[in-house]
Amino acid sequence: MDGMSELVIETHELSKRFGRKLALDALTLRVPRGGVHAVVGSNGAGKSTLFRVLLGILSPTAGSSRILGEDSQTLTPETRGKIGLVHEEHTLPSWMTVQGLTNMQRSLYPRWKEGTYGEVLGHFQVLPEQKISQLSRGERAGLNLALALAQGPEVLILDEPTLGLDVVAKQAFLESLLFAGEGEECTVLYCSHQMDEIERVADNLIILERGSLVSMAPPEEFCRRVSGWVVDWTSPPPEVRAIPGFLQARDVDGQQQLMVLDQDEGFSECLEILGANAVLRLPIGLNQAVNAYLTRNHSSPNA
Amino acid sequence: MWHLIKSELLRFRRLGFGFAVAHLLVLRAVSGFGDFFAPSAAKIGLGLLTYALTGLILGLYQIGSHKKIHRWAYLIHRPLAPRKIFLALCTAAGMWLFLVLSLPQLLITLYLDGMTPLWVDLRQYALIPFLFGTAFSFYLVGCFITLSRSRGALLVAFLPYFFLTRDAVGLWVFLPQLVVLAWLAYLAASAFKPDLSTPLRRPLAVAASAFPTQYALFWVLVAASAVGYQSLVIFQEEGWTGYATHAWDTHFAEGSYMNAQYQHGIEALDHGLRGEDTQRSVYLRKQIELAEILETSPWLAKFPSRGQLMFADGSRSLIDEDKDIVWTFSHDRMLFHGRDQGSGKAIGWLGLDGRIASRPFPEVPYVVGNRFLLTQQRIYRFDPRREQVDLRFEVGPGEQLYGGFEQEASMLTALTDKAFYFFDPKDLRDESGPMAPTAAFALPGEIRNLSGVEVAELLDGYLVSFLFGTRSEAGYGPARQIMAELRVDGSHEVVAERVLGQGWPAFNRYRGFIFSPFLEWVHGTAWSWIGPDRANRVGFGEIASRELPASVLLGALSVAGLSALLTAFVGRSRDLTPKARGAWVLAAFCLGLPAFLSLFLVTGKREGVELPASRPRLLRQGWRMA
Known part of the structure; x- marks a missing residue:
């Protein structure tokens, strides 16, 4: 198998326009087989649009997208059978029973894994005779995940699946996902705003901003790129344009917390040249790093 | 796939069973009325509307609820x-x-068939699949409207009109319906695609959605331009206040067909003689002022056909009020089936030889006024006292009745496509057989172009006015009024003939042709083929040989050219390939204005990406994991 054929998702200069809004802006993305790939970005960054284009539910305005080697716009039923989808609404036919729905899904997917289904559903208090409309949101999420994983998908798209779930349901959901991922050849695309979840499950972090890919790296690598500093200025702080790699600044108790990108230990000397009296480097987590990264343009919308 | 079907069946189970039971109860209640199988036009319309709406709502709701992203x-x-x-x-x-x-x-029909004295024909069972097809076609319309991105999809609701108003016979009644069903199924299936935000792209699917859209637009244009022009005329003549009070009978110029249409009785006869100043015409004018006038027209444009669905029945029952018996015609037996209205019991059959031998009718008769039965070539009279049906008049081979036995004073007439017949009313009392006409006047024009006949009884004969021109507005025949005198001795002569002008200007009369000659032709031939009444049938030869004013031809050509030009211009901003754009331009030239207008409804707007030249990005190139 050559290098290109190992890609499960590949977009090339992919753009999608809704009237005056450009939801995807010449997005070129290559996702290799295996692992959990977290897709993050602020609201309107184009995450859900990307998933819809990948599934052929939306057509691109320009560019192309492929999933499992097939053009997204002409996905065959067989390929669709290899792609699982769980989204935030956990849309399931409310008029059916759990057993009825399971039977339907079982008949549709030839690679159905009864064991996986049972084990995932075991994390939730769901009875076969229950109607879908009687399930709580968390139970529906669990059932939805169980059904998606039992298909034996090669690609699993999770679009904010834990949105609105309580702590217990979220925990059960993530454990199910982590458990089911073990030893499977399933590539997971996981979209979420919950960085703690991403920190737990993601092997790779894809950051979208205004429809463009702005970063793609393992979470720890990305964390290393973003550094935080506490600075005590002797005089008024310099203009942010003067600070290399500037992402975010916040005043706390007369001091300034700075978040910067791609700066090493030598950055403290730079700050001192700019007028810093005292400089201290802060340890930061993924949540802070991503937030700082995504909000940089909020500080300067015209940048 | 079965599981998905089962899932959808489960989805509507409560609503469905509730609706079915309610429907059964309503039908059971309605079947208690005597006219269950011979409902009035209003009841037919209400029933069809209910079934059509049921299908439409199901389509809109079922697909609409799935359509949320x-x-x-x-x-x-x-x-x-x-x-x-x-x-x-x-x-x-x-x-x-x-x-x-x-x-x-089906349950109610079986109940009526098996457990009541009502006679149920096979065609009454055929109504069930026809109504199912009607509801299902509207279901597909609902699906297509929901699946389509364009509001123009509403116009496909026009397609079922092709079979809803038709009255073809037997199994042929299903052919137009099946064609429409197949058309709608193809359209809806084509629109059922993963990406609902894009318009149809396959040429056949685009054509399948464009044609009904264009056809509907054609009628919108024809109707809107008529209303617009007439409103303008009213405004010009009487101002804003005229809309409530305007009377068209005074609008049209004297000597025009439209003006003549508004003349009745003495006025109509006087209109025919206007301009004549011979001694005879002066004499005739004096006579008609005192004369009894009979007015008739070719009102029987369509006879019932054996096996037709009940929509087209009109009248098929004879009511014997003295004995309280209803005789209802059975298409299966070609006899009248009698039922005592008081006891509800069946009392037997009535045929050409009365109740005894019950010889079947050769054709399905049209019942007129509880007394006369008309077939294409015969007029029968029902005698309730003797419970007999007697043949009273028969026309020659190749001749067809268009109206029969109109009576006024001592005049009794019948109209065929060949002649206008007079009878002696006294002969009606005679039960001995067919009546012989006392006089016959060969029709001085084509029956389909005949608007009305007025007859004045003179001292020494009859004065007859034939007004021709029903098809003249569309350019298919002349408009003229012919006055003929028929004397007691049987001789007759034309005493006056007025060539009439047209009431409306040419652009109003030929506006359909100007908007789209092709769609007007499709309309004419489709209606003729599917089975309209005899008067409205238009043959291809007639359409092709119709003489049109040069201004109309020039107008149609200009509209076609302008439509093609506009399509070429607007097409650049639509989501079309160069080949598709070329096809649209050609279609606009051939199909005229409706094709250009449909471009906005059938195709999508072209959307470009148009990225700004420089856009701040930290990373734009693709990434790969190590």
Whole structure:
């Protein structure tokens, strides 16, 4: 198998326009087989649009997208059978029973894994005779995940699946996902705003901003790129344009917390040249790093 | 796929069973009225509207509820081809429509057939699949409207009109319906695709959606321009206040066909003689002022056909009020079936030889006024006292009746496509056989172009006015009024002939042709083929040989050229390939203004990306994991 054929998702200069809004802006993305790939970005960054284009539910305005080697716009039923989808609404036919729905899904997917289904559903208090409309949101999420994983998908798209779930349901959901991922050849695309979840499950972090890919790296690598500093200025702080790699600044108790990108230990000397009296480097987590990264343009919308 | 069908069946089970039971109860209640199989036009309309709306609402709701973005992803993203998914939804909907609409109808029909004295013909069973087809066609319309991105999809609701108003016979009644069903199914299946935000692209699918849209637009244009022009005329003549009070009878110029149409009785006869100043015409004018006038027209444009659905029946029952018996014609037996209205019991059959031998009618008769029965070539008279049906008049081979036995004072007449007959009313009392006409006047024009006949009884004969011109407005025949005198000795002569002008200006009369000659032709031939009444049938030869004013031809050509030019210009901003744009320009030239207008409804707007030249990005190139 050559290098290109190992890609499960590949977009090339992919753009999608809704009237005056450009939801995807010449997005070129290559996702290799295996692992959990977290897709993050602020609201309107184009995450859900990307998933819809990948599934052929939306057509691109320009560019192309492929999933499992097939053009997204002409996905065959067989390929669709290899792609699982769980989204935030956990849309399931409310008029059916759990057993009825399971039977339907079982008949549709030839690679159905009864064991996986049972084990995932075991994390939730769901009875076969229950109607879908009687399930709580968390139970529906669990059932939805169980059904998606039992298909034996090669690609699993999770679009904010834990949105609105309580702590217990979220925990059960993530454990199910982590458990089911073990030893499977399933590539997971996981979209979420919950960085703690991403920190737990993601092997790779894809950051979208205004429809463009702005970063793609393992979470720890990305964390290393973003550094935080506490600075005590002797005089008024310099203009942010003067600070290399500037992402975010916040005043706390007369001091300034700075978040910067791609700066090493030598950055403290730079700050001192700019007028810093005292400089201290802060340890930061993924949540802070991503937030700082995504909000940089909020500080300067015209940048 | 079966599981998906089952899922959709389960989805509507409560509503469906409730509706079915309610429908059954309503039908049972309605079947208690005597006219269950011979309902009035209003009841037919209400029934059809109910079934059509049921189908339409089911289509709108079923697909509409799946269309929300997450639900759509759940429905469409599965290892089934979209067409199979759509087939599953349609199958479930079809099963529900059968259960909710057809099964109650079938149960009630079986009940009436087997457990009541009512006679049920085979065609009454055929009504059940026809109504199912009607409901299902509107279900497909609902699906297409919901699936389509354009509001113009509403115009496909025009397609069922092709079979709803038709009255073809026997199994042929289903042919137009099946064609429309296949058309709608193809359209809806084509629109059922993963990406609902894009318009149809396959040429056949685009053509299948464009044609009904254009046809509907054609009628919108024809109707709107008529209303617009007439409103303008009213405004010019009487101002704003005229809209409530304007009377058209004074609008048209004297000597025009439209003006002549508004003349009745003495006025009509006087209109025909206007301009004549011979001694005879002066004499005739004096006579008609005192004369009794008989007015008639070719009112019987369509005879019932054996096996036709009940929509086209008109009248098929004879009511014997003295004995309280209703005689209802059976298409299966070609006899009248009698039922005592008091006891509800069946009392036997009535045929050409009365109740004894019950010889079947050769054709389905049209019942006129509880007394006369008309077939294409015969007029029978029903005598309730003797319970006999007597043949009273028969026309020659190749001749067809268009009206029969109109009586006024001592005049008794019948109208055929060949002649206008006079009879002696006293002969009606005679029960001995067919009556012989006392006089016959060969029709001085084509029956389909005949608007009306007025007859004045003179001292020494009759003065007859024939007003021709019903088809003249469309350019298919002359407009003229012919006055003929028929004397007691049987001789007759034309005493006056007025060539009439047209009431409306040419651009108003030929506006359909100007908007789209092709769609006007399609309309004419389609209606003629599917089975309209005799008067409205237009042959291809007639359409082709119709003489049109040069201004109309120039107008149609200009509209076609302008439509093509506008399509070429607007087409640049639509989401079309160069080849498709060329096809649209050609279509606009051939189909005229409706084709240009449909461009906005059938195609999507072209959307470019148009990225700014420089855009701040930290990273734009693709990434790969190490």
